[in-house]
Amino acid sequence: MIKLEHLTKIFHTQEGEVIAADHIDMEVPQGEICVLLGPSGCGKTTTLKMINRIVPATSGRVFIGGEDTSALDTITLRRNIGYVIQQIGLFPNMTIEENICVVPKLLGWDKARYLARAAELLAMVALEPRTFLKRYPRELSGGQQQRVGVIRALAADPPVMLLDEPFGAIDPINREIIQDEFLKMQQELKKTILFVSHDIDEAVKMADRIAIFDAGKLVQFASPDHVLAHPANKFVEDFVGSDRTLKRLRLVKVKDVMMASGPTVRPEDDLKHALRLMESRDHMAITMVDRNGRPIGSVYRSLALAKQGTCGDHHYGLRAIVNIDDDLRTVAALMFRHDTTWIPCVDDQGVFRGEVSQRGVTHYLGATYRRVEDAPEAHPHPATLESQENRSAHCD
Known part of the structure; x- marks a missing residue:
């Protein structure tokens, strides 16, 4: 569903060129979650943002569903990709219902359809529609806002979702709850998801595949169990931690x-x-x-x-x-x-x-x-x- 081919980003600064992403090659099959993992400044968020052109690529190509996205205009591309950021990004002057319906409205859905979609999605994340549809973001807790941010990205039923540390600002208890709800949704919806994180435990829990970045390079791309059992190099070994065998306990039934x-x-x-x-x-x-x-x-x-x-x-x-x-x-x-x-x-x-x-x-x-x-x-x-x-x- 998602294929990155030699994707590269070079920033030009006063000090010279900075290679933020260096010839990234990666394929994510349909219906899988791929977590982009690594320390701050390693290139994972830049790589994610090049997919929907928030950051323009210096070179390389992005394919979605086999189609080269360079042939698509930016607006059409973004409307077909769900995007969730850590800061949530709900519009404060809109109700929860209006927030969820933004993209379906832009795509020309009829009113009955997008209103039904908003209620359906709220119920899916255990937020009673009659209670929350007409509320404003400021009337919700941080965890509730985060759930709305996730389902807003799902509103137009996009085949691809990009998540940039979507649960990073949530307290540990609510983070576990929201992660579990998200995985239950994924079992039903089977979206193709690229998910940026810096938390190895979150990656092990959420991912079908993990892409580990270091200094702009993709250094390992494999299943969570393979990454934990067979780190590609000393950097990956240190990053996943000396307790990596214990982390594998989460992966086995x-x-x-x-x-x-x-x-x-x-x-x-x-x-x-x-x-x-x-x-x-x-x-x-x-x-x-x-x-x-x-x-x-x-x-x-x-x-x-x-x-x-x-x-x-x-x-x-x-x-x-x-x-x-x-x-x-x-x-x-x-x-x-x-x-x-x-x-x-x-x-x-x-x-x-x-x-x-x-x-x-x-x-x-x-x-x-x-x-x-x-x-x-x-x-x-x-x-x-x-x-x-x-x-x-x-x-x-």
């Missing part, structure tokens, strides 16, 4: 790491049955589920050896449960909080689907760093790793 459909017992099962299951898997504990398959406790091997009776009479409550769509950051937090090395995993209905272990997480992350020539043995399925190398994972 529980379902990618868990040992699926492990053995379970029911409350009415005999302890000896539970013991045989644990001995066959060399596990130190087993999950107990109810008649609907929902985890309700755990039975430990030491208890099954020492006691007689049913699992329902001799079990412990679960310390934590995770959803299969949770990320590994959630898993790590729960493991540390509850001093446990394994957690049962459930689906959206609460039904047991498997278990995730500390060792399984470690092996999954570590597989990325193993030598390529060891493949496929170096990159087995997580469940294989569990069964072969983590038989003692359940030893709380």
